[in-house]
Amino acid sequence: MALSFRFWRLNLLPKPSLSHLQTTLKALKPLKQKLSPICSLPMSSSSLNSLNSHLSVSKNPTFSEPHNPTACPQDDLVVLGIETSCDDTAAAVVRGNGEILSQVVSSQADLLAQYGGVAPKMAEEAHLQVIDQVVQEALDKAKLTERNLSAIAVTIGPGLGLCLRVGVRKARKIAGSFNLPIIGVHHMEAHALVARLNERELQFPFMALLISGGHNLLILARDLGQYIQLGTTIDDAIGEAYDKTAKWLGLDLRRSGGPAIEELAREGDAKSIKFSTPMKQHKDCNFSYAGLKTQVRLAIESKNINATIPISSANSEDRRTRADIAASFQRVAVLHLEERCERAIEWALKIEPSVKYLVVSGGVASNQYVRARLDQVVQRNSLRLVCPPPSLCTDNGVMVAWTGIENFRMGRFDPPPPADEPEDIVYDLRPRWPLGEEYVEGRSEARSMKTARIHPSLTSMIQASSQQQP
Known part of the structure; x- marks a missing residue:
């Protein structure tokens, strides 16, 4: 009988050779023995077919139909989550019942302040310096060793490829050494699902607005792994706009731009400068902050604000201008x-009338002004706003571990990698990884960055010019 293995998410790019398949088959027997006290996987005469059904998924796993969950005691699962998608090195240990046994985050705040944002190579080096320490501290705080774990979950995308590789390499090293299954996690899916750890009433379907430094995303979560993308970022995300504005205003970036802007904004007049709301002419749910960033930069230049003078040294008039x-x-x-969420709620209720919740997660979801404004939006639409606690909004290992638990219960995991895996192996990292299928009504001309960033009259001139070319 021909054997065909398609692993869940953490596939290696090279096609498996015969020797690799033999190694994998050898790994499956101890895997079954290791998991049998936790989940009674069906290993009867049809065990091989059943196991294949657990490991086989569609080409894009986030769209696949979930498997029927195997009956297993939730409390017995213990998963280590590792997150290195951008500028924080994080690890956490979480039980299947949602108990957080440990949470460790090593921040790169000093690097952010030094470079005025994320420098991928510097971020990679920072991850490499602390990854072993962070993971070990997470295990120590949980009072466990690797032998007590049920599985390893690790972010494989989206994010910076150099940074993702650090976490994946560490996860596979542990999984291979201790014969542990491994779960590749979608970073944005983790931001959405972590809300279910604290809010046990949060059942599918629900909506989610995911807002961070690199992403804006509006989704309808119909079930685990079944997402409809209602809107996404076409250029810069809101977190990026916060960070750049904070930098141009001479604010302290060691806490990131969001908290710095929110604090200073309390001193200012929010209607003193007439910035244009992005994409008013586009009746969709997509986001664009590149134009607003330009407006802010021009306003700062017109006020002759010197960003080299920190806000702490600014005189009262200068500080008031910056606050405005x-x-x-x-x-x-x-x-x-707000405008995008209003429209997305309307669309989501047409698809799934039973939607009752809007989850707001991601680093920017820690902003109290953002939460207060969006709470008004959901109240107008008879929904309920759900926000994870601030410590779980920013990038963290808990959200990765919890998403790993949710997928593990559905049989979505990879078998342990070889213990002697080569150091130079090429991993299946996914720096760009869409979450869900795009909602047909959500497509618009603005999804083209070129069209979104260029004024319509200039677009017409460029098109006319190109048509005249021989």
């Missing part, structure tokens, strides 16, 4: 979120 810009920027940036 911060408040005006924040009002319009969040108004863009």
Whole structure:
């Protein structure tokens, strides 16, 4: 009988050779023995077919139909989650019942302040320096060793490829050494699902707005692994706009731009500067912050603000001007979120009338102004706003471990990698990884960055010019 293995998410790019398949088959027997006290996987005469059904998925796993969950005691699962998608090195140990046994985060705040944002190579080096320590501290705080774990979950995308590789290499090394199954996690899916750890009433279907430094995403979560993308970022995300505005205003970036802008904005007049709301002419749910960033930069230049003078050294008039810009920027940036959410709720209720919740997660979801404004949106639409606690909004290992638990219960995991896996192996990292199918009504001309960033009259001129070319 021909054997065909298609692993869940953490596939290696080279096609498996015969020797690799033999190694995998050898790994499956101890895997079954290791998991049998936790999940009674069906290993009867049809065991091979059953196991294949657990490991086989569609080409894009986030769209696949979930498997029927295997009956297993939830409390017995213990998963280590590793997150290195961008600028924080994080690890956590979580039980199947949602108990957080440990959570460790090593921040790169000093690097962010030094470079004015994320420098991929520097971020990779910082991850490499602390990854072993962070993971070991997570295990120590949980008072466990690798032998007590049920599985390893690790972010494989989206994110910075150099950074993702650090976490994946560490996860596979542990999984191979201790014969542990491994779960590849979608970073944005983890931001959405972590809300289910704290809010046990949060059942599918629900909506999610995911807002961070690299992503804006509006999804309808119909079930685990079944997502409809209602809107996404076509250029810059809101977190990026916060960070750049904070930098141009001379604010302290060691806490990231969001908290710095929110704090200064409390001192300012939010209507003092008339910034235009992005994409008013586009009746979809997509996001664009590149134009607003340009408006802010021009306003700062017109006020002759010197960003080399930190806000702490600014005189009272200069500080008031900076506060007015911060408040005006924040009002319009969040108004863009509100408008998109209003339309997305309308679309989602047409698809799934039973939707009752809007989850708001990601680093920017820690912003209290953002939460307060979006709470008004959901109340107008008779929904309920669910936000994870601030410590679980920013990138963290808990969300990765919990998403690993949710997928593990559905049989979505890879068998242990070889213990002697080569150091130079090429991993299946996914720096760009869409979450869900795009909603047909959500497509628009603005999804083209070229069209979104160029004024319509200039677009016509460019098109006319190109047509005249021989």
